[in-house]
Amino acid sequence: MVNEPTAVAAKGSDFRFPDAPEEEKYSVCVHCGFCLEVCPTYQAWGDENHSPRGRVYLIKACAEGELPLDESVIDPVFTCLDCRACETVCPSGVQVGALVEEARGQVFYARDAEGKRDPVMRFFLRGVFPRPARLRIIRRLMRFYQKSGLQKLARSTGVLRVLPPQVREMEDVIPEIGRGPAIDVLPETIAPQGERKATAALFTGCVMDVFFSDVNEATARVLVRNGVEVRVPKDQICCGALQVHAGDRDMAREMAKRNIEVFERAGADYVAINAAGCGAALKEYPELFRDDPAWRDRAVQFSSRVRDISQLLVEVGFDPPKAELPMAVTYHDACHLFHAQKIRYEPRSLLKSVPGLTLCEMPDSDRCCGSAGIYNLTHPAMANELLERKMDDVPEGVDAIVMGNPGCMMQIRLGVKRRNQPLRVMHTVEVLDLAYRREGSR
Ligand code: SF4
Ligand code: SF4
Incomplete structure (x- = not known):
């Protein structure tokens, strides 16, 4: 199933593998420094090497053979959150996220070639996330752990102290695992209510369906409520964002x-996704096939159908809920929704359509919460600093913090728990679903 990387001829550069950072991406940086002030790692450390401009410079120097691919390059490349805040302000359109991801690819394959693999990371990247059957087993084990009393026992005996602190804290905020992953629970096709406006194949994701399968079920209900026929391709797999x-x-x-084939067969107008990180990865599939024209064409076709749930609802024309939902909420912009997909207006439009709901904006709502894939596990100090800043920014008096990404939901659940605040952490589509469900009880 897995291609081994093939070394290619290098002209003095340590970027020796396919998919190396592209000159057309790094050469457009004009060193203006507009990106410095929005970069969380530069804000924290004030070190040019850990800024977007610095990272682009290091990647360029390595690509041109002026620097070796050693820790002086590798460390800044891996401390990047891939939050893309720099891309939003960059006047030259430098794709910092793509450059960092491509440079990480060179590090991954160099370590592979040198036999310096990280077996744990490799096990999760290749042995767990691409294998839905194993994800199901993990989900079942976690549900058993929660329901059987084992969790209470583990917490009361203090046995969890053997875990690293960041993993222990995450264990504490894992939501209650529901009856089954939505990919199994939902029927293959769900007819829309009323006139059929469109068809959408639902991308259920891995983290979303393990921890927040109820959000996937809410997504299907909201689409159906808005005249969208929902299809659930059963043989889809994780999007591959963590691997990238x-x-x-x-x-x-x-x-x-695999996903392109599966969703081609599903034949829907749209591919609907409710996880910002996965949505960005699906939309960027063509980047993975830059040297393979046939697959690139298919990836472009596939990506053109991908829509975040908020984007899709606005595009097809959603019905504003009719029942009152008296809540005050604030909205956190997930980096991969705001910066990577440029989706800002749509989630707010959905929230503002709910009668009785007040949206209280938080300052710097688009600043990363520190989740960033598995960054909160690999770089806990920086992730914690960003989480603290995010929690400081939550306006007083709100009932819930709303967002559109499962990684942020886990991270902000942790922030709420630490501060012992009576706040709900909700996905945007859950708010809409709640409002629609109240229509029936009016
Ligand atoms: S990455 Fe963009 S904003 Fe940053 S220095 Fe280069 S051109 Fe300027
Ligand atoms: S992606 Fe985020 S962390 Fe990385 S360089 Fe850009 S702003 Fe900084």
């Missing part, structure tokens, strides 16, 4: 091919 972020581009490509 870690540099395992061969694995990501294999996963992308």
Whole structure:
């Protein structure tokens, strides 16, 4: 299933593998520094090497053979959150996220070639996330752990102290695992209510369906309520975003091919996704096939149908809920929704349509919460600093923090728990679903 990387001729550069950072991406940086002030790692450390401009410079120097691919390059490349805040302000359109991901690919394959693999990381990237059957087993084990009393026992005996602190804290905020993953619970096709406006194949995701399958079920209900026929392709797999972020581009490509085939067969107008990180990865599938024209064409076709749930609802024309939902909420912009997909207006439009709901904006709502894939596990100090800043920015008096990404939901649940605040952490579509469901009880 997995292609081994093939070394290619290098002209003095340590970027020796396919998919190396492209000159057309790094050469457009004009060194203006507009990106410095929005970069969370530069804000925290004030170190040019850990800024977008610095990272682009290091990647360029390595590509041109002026620097070796050693820790002086590798560390800044991996401390990047891939939050893309720099891309939003960059006047030259430098694709910092893509450059960082491509550079990580070179590190991944260099370590592979040198036999310096990280077995744990490799097990999760290749042995767990691409395999739905194993994800189901993990989900079942976690549900058993929660329901059987084992969780209470583990917490009361203090046995969890053997876990690293960041994993222990995450264990504490895992939501209650529901009856089954939505991919199994939902029927293959769900007819729309009223006139059929469109068809959408639902991308259920891995983290979303393990931890927040109720959000996937809410997504299907909201689409159906708005005249969209929902199809649930049963043989889809994880999008491959974590693999791209870690540099395992061969694995990501294999996963992308599988999903492209599956969603071509589903034949819907749209591919609907409610996880910002996955949505960005699906829309960027063509990047993975830049040297493979046939697959690139298919990836372009596939990506053109991908819509975040908020984007899709606005595009097809959603019905504003009729029942009152008296809540005050604030909205956190997930980086991969705001910066990577440029989706800002649509979630707010959905929230503002709910009668009785007050949207209280938080300052710097688009600043990363520190989740960033598995960054909160690999770089806990920076992730914690960003989480603290995010929680400081939550306006007083709100009932819920709303967002559109499962990673942010886990991270902000942790922030709420630490501060012992009576706040709900909700997905945008859950708010809409709640409002629609109140229509029936009016
Ligand atoms: S990445 Fe963009 S904003 Fe940053 S220095 Fe280069 S051109 Fe300027
Ligand atoms: S993606 Fe985020 S962390 Fe990385 S360089 Fe850009 S702003 Fe900084």
